[in-house]
Amino acid sequence: MSKKHPVVAVTGSSGAGTTTVKRxxxxxxxxxxxxxxxxxxxxxxxxxxxxxxxxxxxAAEEGRNLSHFGPEANRFDRLEELFKTYGETGGGQKRxxxxxxxxxxxxxxxxxxxxxxxxxxxxxxxEEGTDLLFYEGLHGLVVTDDADVAAHVDLGVGVVPNVNLxxxxxxxxxxxxRGYSAAAxxxxxxxxxxxxxxxxxxxxxxxxxxxxxxxxxxxxxxxxARDIPTPDESFVVIxxxxxxxxxxxxxxxxxxxxxxxxxxxxxxxxxxxxxxxAMEIILGPIIHQMMESRSA
Numbered sequence: 392m393s394k395k396h397p398v399v400a401v402t403g404s405s406g407a408g409t410t411t412v413k414r415x416x417x418x419x420x421x422x423x424x425x426x427x428x429x430x431x432x433x434x435x436x437x438x439x440x441x442x443x444x445x446x447x448x449x450a451a452e453e454g455r456n457l458s459h460f461g462p463e464a465n466r467f468d469r470l471e472e473l474f475k476t477y478g479e480t481g482g483g484q485k486r487x488x489x490x491x492x493x494x495x496x497x498x499x500x501x502x503x504x505x506x507x508x509x510x511x512x513x514x515x516x517x518e519e520g521t522d523l524l525f526y527e528g529l530h531g532l533v534v535t536d537d538a539d540v541a542a543h544v545d546l547g548v549g550v551v552p553n554v555n556l557x558x559x560x561x562x563x564x565x566x567x568x569r570g571y572s573a574a575a576x577x578x579x580x581x582x583x584x585x586x587x588x589x590x591x592x593x594x595x596x597x598x599x600x601x602x603x604x605x606x607x608x609x610x611x612x613x614x615x616a617r618d619i620p621t622p623d624e625s626f627v628v629i630x631x632x633x634x635x636x637x638x639x640x641x642x643x644x645x646x647x648x649x650x651x652x653x654x655x656x657x658x659x660x661x662x663x664x665x666x667x668x669a670m671e672i673i674l675g676p677i678i679h680q681m682m683e684s685r686s687a
Contacts, residue, residue, distance in 0.1 A: 394684045396481040397523045398474050398543055400531025402594050403550035404460075404557065404587075412550050412602065413527050415670035419678050420525075428477070428521040432528010433488040435470045437463070440509025461586030465530060467538035474543035477517070477524045487512040522682065532594040541597045546677060549598035556606050556620065558613040573614060599636065602670065603628045604663060625663035628654070629673070637677045647672055 401416070403409040420427050436459060438446055443464065450457035457463055469484075476483040489495040489508050498512050499505055506512060517524075532541035532549075541547065552560065558580060565571040565579075595601055604627050606620040631639055634657050644659055645651050648669055651661040661669045 394545075394681075396478050397545040397681050397685065398478055398526070399523055399546045399548070399678075400474075400526040400540075400544045401548045401550060402529065402531035402598065404529060404591060409527055409550045411667050412548060412670050412674075415667055415674060416525060416678075418671055419675050422675075423679065423682065425522045425678065425682065426520065427523050427525040428485070428517045430473070430485055430524060430526040430528075431487065432526065432530060433490070434486045434511065435466045435528070435530070436488060437466050439488075439511055456582055456585050458583040458586045460529060460583050460591050462535050462537070462590065467530065467533055467535055467540060470530060470533075471538045471540045471543065474524070474526075474540060478543050478545075481517075481521065482519070483517050483524075484514045485517055486514045522685070523678075529591065530594070532597040533590055534593070534597070535590070541594070545681065547594075547598040547600075548674070549595040549601040549603075551595055551601065552604040553606070553610075555610040555613040556604060556625075559610060559616045560619055562613065562616075563619050577614060599632050600673065601628075601630045602666065603630070604666065622663035622666060627661050627663055627666045627669065628658060629661065629669065630655075630658045632657070637680065639673075644669075644673065 399416070401409055401412050403412075416427075419425070436443070443459075446464070447457050459465070473483040473485065487494070487498055488511055489498060489506055492508055495506055495508050495510075502512060502515070504512065530540060532544055532547045534541050551557070561580065562573050562576045565576045566573065571579075604622075604625050606625045608620050608624045610616060610620065631637070634641070641653060641659060645653070648659075648661045648665055650665070651659055651669075654660050
C-alpha cells in the first residue's frame, strides 16, 4: 500500500465489463489531469500465443488443466514485484502482449523491434513521474502460495456479471471475433473452471468495490441464448467492502442515480444503462482523495 505511489487494480474476466470501468477511469484521469502508468494484465502471461498452444496440448496429454486463469500460465511473481516496486518508488517494469497487427506495428516502430501478433514486447521501465499505476486484467488481486499481489493494491475494483451472463457474453464474443463454435467455447469454459473457482472468484472478496451486472431476462440456459442481454435489460449491483474507507455517501448516490435503491447497508443497485455514469461518480471522488493524500 502506498499513499505516494498508489496502485489501482481493476479485475474481471474477459467480457465482464472491464472495458466500461477502464473507460470511466480514463475519463477521470483526463478530467483531473492525472498521469497514469497503464498496465495490461495479458502482459503477465507466461507464454506467448504459440507457446500456450503447445503447453495446452502437452497438459491435455498429461491429463492436466492449463488455462490463462491459473498460476501455471502466468507470472504472478513479476506482477507482485511490479506492484510492490511501484508503491515504494513509482517505478518498475512492464511489457505488452501484442493482440493484433496494429498493436505489433505500433510497438515495433516505437521500440525498433520485430514482433508478431501473439508475442510480447521486451520488458521496459515504466515512464518516470506518473501519479498512479492503473492495472486492468484477470489477476489484480490474486493470492497464491507464492505470490500476494493483493497486498500491494490501494484500490481494488471487481467487475463481474453473474456467471450465466458471463458465459453468454463469452460464447457470443468468441463466435463473432474468433469464429469459434458454441461447443468449442463450452470446452474452454470447462477447461478453465478449476482455475476460475480457485484463482478468479476469490479476488472479488478482496476488492474494495464490486460492480456486478445481473440480467433481468431469462439466462437460465446460457448455451442456447440467441443474444446478449442489453444494459437496459439488467441491473448493476455495486457492493462496497467498507463504505467508511472512502466516505461513501449513499443518499447522494441515490439522488444522482435515478432508479437506484439500496439492497443492503453496503450495496446499491442501479439500472444497467447507468453503469458507466455510476462508476464515474463513485470512483471520481476516491481517485481525487488519493491524489490529495499523495500530495499531503
